[in-house]
Amino acid sequence: MAVSALPARDAPLATSTRTVSRRRAVRRFKLTLLLPLIGLFLFLLTPVLLLQLYFSVHQWTVYLSSWWDADYVGLDLFRDVLTDPRFGWAVVRSLAFATGSTIGCFVFGFLLAYLMYKPFHGQAIYYVIFILPMLTVPVVVAYTAEMLLYQNGPINDVISILLGVDFKPSWLTNPHIALFTVACLEVWNWTPFSFIIMLAGLSAIPKEPIEAAEILGASKWRIFWEVQVPLLRPVILLALVLRFLEAMAEFPKTWALFQGGPGSATETLPVYIFMTTWQYFEISKGAAMSYIVMLLMIVIVLVAIQLLRREKRSLDAMYEQGAKETEA
Amino acid sequence: MAMTKTQRRRLSSTVRYVILTGWALMAAFPIYWMVATSFKPDTQWFSWPPVYFPHPPTLANYMNVWFGAEQYAQTQYAISSQKPFVSLWNSTVIASTSTFLSVLFGSILAYGVSRYRILSEARMFQLLMLRMIPPIVVVAPLSLYYSALGLLDTRIGLIMVYFLTTLPYAVWMTKSFIDEVPLEVEQAAEILGASRWRTIFEVVLPLIRSGLVATFLFILILTWSEYLLALILTKTQVSTLPIELSKYQGSTEGRVYGRQAALAVGITIPLMIVGLIIRKHLARGFSFGMVRR
Numbered sequence: 001m002a003v004s005a006l007p008a009r010d011a012p013l014a015t016s017t018r019t020v021s022r023r024r025a026v027r028r029f030k031l032t033l034l035l036p037l038i039g040l041f042l043f044l045l046t047p048v049l050l051l052q053l054y055f056s057v058h059q060w061t062v063y064l065s066s067w068w069d070a071d072y073v074g075l076d077l078f079r080d081v082l083t084d085p086r087f088g089w090a091v092v093r094s095l096a097f098a099t100g101s102t103i104g105c106f107v108f109g110f111l112l113a114y115l116m117y118k119p120f121h122g123q124a125i126y127y128v129i130f131i132l133p134m135l136t137v138p139v140v141v142a143y144t145a146e147m148l149l150y151q152n153g154p155i156n157d158v159i160s161i162l163l164g165v166d167f168k169p170s171w172l173t174n175p176h177i178a179l180f181t182v183a184c185l186e187v188w189n190w191t192p193f194s195f196i197i198m199l200a201g202l203s204a205i206p207k208e209p210i211e212a213a214e215i216l217g218a219s220k221w222r223i224f225w226e227v228q229v230p231l232l233r234p235v236i237l238l239a240l241v242l243r244f245l246e247a248m249a250e251f252p253k254t255w256a257l258f259q260g261g262p263g264s265a266t267e268t269l270p271v272y273i274f275m276t277t278w279q280y281f282e283i284s285k286g287a288a289m290s291y292i293v294m295l296l297m298i299v300i301v302l303v304a305i306q307l308l309r310r311e312k313r314s315l316d317a318m319y320e321q322g323a324k325e326t327e328a
Numbered sequence: 329m330a331m332t333k334t335q336r337r338r339l340s341s342t343v344r345y346v347i348l349t350g351w352a353l354m355a356a357f358p359i360y361w362m363v364a365t366s367f368k369p370d371t372q373w374f375s376w377p378p379v380y381f382p383h384p385p386t387l388a389n390y391m392n393v394w395f396g397a398e399q400y401a402q403t404q405y406a407i408s409s410q411k412p413f414v415s416l417w418n419s420t421v422i423a424s425t426s427t428f429l430s431v432l433f434g435s436i437l438a439y440g441v442s443r444y445r446i447l448s449e450a451r452m453f454q455l456l457m458l459r460m461i462p463p464i465v466v467v468a469p470l471s472l473y474y475s476a477l478g479l480l481d482t483r484i485g486l487i488m489v490y491f492l493t494t495l496p497y498a499v500w501m502t503k504s505f506i507d508e509v510p511l512e513v514e515q516a517a518e519i520l521g522a523s524r525w526r527t528i529f530e531v532v533l534p535l536i537r538s539g540l541v542a543t544f545l546f547i548l549i550l551t552w553s554e555y556l557l558a559l560i561l562t563k564t565q566v567s568t569l570p571i572e573l574s575k576y577q578g579s580t581e582g583r584v585y586g587r588q589a590a591l592a593v594g595i596t597i598p599l600m601i602v603g604l605i606i607r608k609h610l611a612r613g614f615s616f617g618m619v620r621r
Contacts, residue, residue: 026444029444029524030440030444030446033436033437033439033440033444033446034437034440034446034447036433036436036437037433037437037495040491040492040495044488044489044492045458045492047473048466048469048470048473049466049469051469051472051473052465052466052468052469055468055469067472108351111347112347112348112351115344115347115348116348120341120344126348126352127607128604128607129352129355129356130351130352130355131603131604131607131610132355132356132359132600132603133355133358133359134603135549135596135599135600135602135603135604136358136359136596136599136600137552137553137555137569137570137592137595137596137599138553138555138570139553139555139570139573139574140362140570140573140592140595140596141358143573143588143589143592144358144359144361144362144589144592145358146585147361147362147365147373147585147588147589148358148361150374152376152377152378153378154361154378154380157377157378158357188354188355188358192355193614196610196611196614197611197614197615197619199611200611200612200615200619201615201618201619204619234618235615235618235619238614238615238616238618242460242614245460248462249461249462249463249464251462251464251555251556252555252556252570256555256574269462269464270462270464270556273464273465274464274556277468278468278560283468286468287468287469290464290465290466290468291465293462293464293465294461294465294466297460297461297462297465298457298461301457301460301461304460305453305454305456305457308453308616308618309449309450309453311618312616312618315618
């Protein structure tokens with residue numbers, strides 16, 4: 001791996017003034033490289049997070065005069081949010097939506113990738129068609145879904161013709177299936193993502209262990225479960241984690257298609273925060289909610305990152321060992 | 329069950345084609361429907377039974393949406409019918425500028441990480457958190473902060489947020505390319521007396537040119553289709569294409585599918601072209617070093 005630092009990491013202790021000045025120059029150079037990132041954090045992220053913190057402990061709505069005069073209410077807002085059943089339901093909906101769509105994307109993505117990772121006739125064309133949904137703007141997905149899913153619409157019509165029965169669920173107006181509809185759209189939209197990652201992962205598996213297993217007479221089934229899946233663990237984890245996190249944040253489709261309705265059937269966390277802040281103008285409650293959601297997400301992300309780092313490290317170690325063996 | 333090996337292979341090949349073709353139809357049908365609807369006259373947008381092939385196909389939707397060619401008085405939605413080109417321009421400027429900045433600074437950072445380890449592995453993963461926290465949780469204070477700075481409803485404001493939110497992807501993706509550049513090249517440049525900055529801009533970055541293009545286009549996809557931040561941080565002066573499309577919905581109760589579809593096709597086509605150009609590199613953008621080549 002050609003990632004060792006350009007100036008030798010275990011450089012001998014600086015003895016001459018020349019090495020000292022060189023080291024200083026390197027340090028200054030490193031700092032310059034980091035400046036844009038530090039600038040962004042100081043200028044954009046820090047003030048925003050501080051403002052958010054301010055609002056979450058001060059009662060303010062846009063009807064009040066100026067936000068800096070708002071009353072300090074301590075943790076009242078957090079208590080309000082945590083005892084708000086609507087918020088609880090939003091959490092449940094978001095988790096259900098994210099879990100369901102993640103599993104959907106993964107199952108279909110993996111299946112397609114498994115069928116496609118070996119070259120066959122027409123592979124390139126299938127690949128192009130399969131990634132198209134991902135290249136559709138989410139808002140466009142929402143409006144196209146509206147054109148397709150009304151009760152007498154083409155989707156129901158096609159399914160009715162194919163199955164030979166009168167198939168007419170109201171995808172867009174039935175509160176019992178509205179969230180499922182959004183989840184289906186999410187799966188349609190983002191299966192290509194899982195597919196691409198899994199395809200890359202499957203093609204990157206070295207051939208030797210599979211060939212060795214074949215020679216030993218292992219069945220395809222056993223090779224799949226005992227050779228390929230273990231080698232794919234990092235990629236599988238990545239596909240699941242990223243998809244789950246993105247699905248937790250999904251807003252454009254849910255909002256453009258349903259605005260939280262019918263009833264409150266599609267009121268996921270992003271939608272509920274959006275409504276609280278921009279429709280009821282309860283900025284402070286929205287801020288408290290945002291902080292709770294942010295903490296929830298940070299916990300999930302930290303766990304995910306821990307898992308990802310562990311997998312990446314074992315992957316790196318495996319490949320470095322492999323490189324050493326081929327060198328020897 | 330006596331099946332020869334060839335028979336079995338032929339069967340599994342058929343099964344594969346059936347499944348793949350089935351999914352391909354499912355993937356393509358909504359896109360086909362969008363395109364078909366954009367060519368339909370208004371009686372066929374919402375008809376029973378559904379009209380699968382526009383007959384006769386018409387360009388009226390495009391003319392109306394993009395050029396405002398139809399009579400204005402008849403339709404309420406014609407109010408916004410002159411905006412798309414303005415929004416197209418805004419989208420283009422905002423997406424390409426923020427993407428350019430993101431790739432530029434991202435690649436410099438990635439160089440630093442790859443060669444000088446300016447960010448530890450833990451920091452690199454924390455950088456990813458920027459991307460993984462849902463934007464909805466910071467967008468309210470951000471809009472207040474922006475209005476205090478006078479950045480609300482400006483292109484620069486959106487460009488800065490997009491820059492920040494896409495930077496992690498830019499760093500991770502360009503790093504995977506920079507890691508593959510052999511150190512010897514840089515050492516040679518150093519011996520020839522090139523400064524560190526010249527080494528970056530005249531040796532390393534040109535070497536990963538195709539990687540930079542792939543990263544650029546990858547991030548362009550994200551910024552081009554962004555919705556939530558654009559919805560809240562812009563009001564009237566600056567509106568991007570996804571917002572323009574959602575206005576078609578908000579301003580009328582009636583169904584104007586054909587018009588929406590004509591606009592949607594315009595939004596989607598650039599993205600699909602870009603995506604198809606870089607289709608081989610998409611995996612790299614998403615896999616954060618988890619897939620080896």
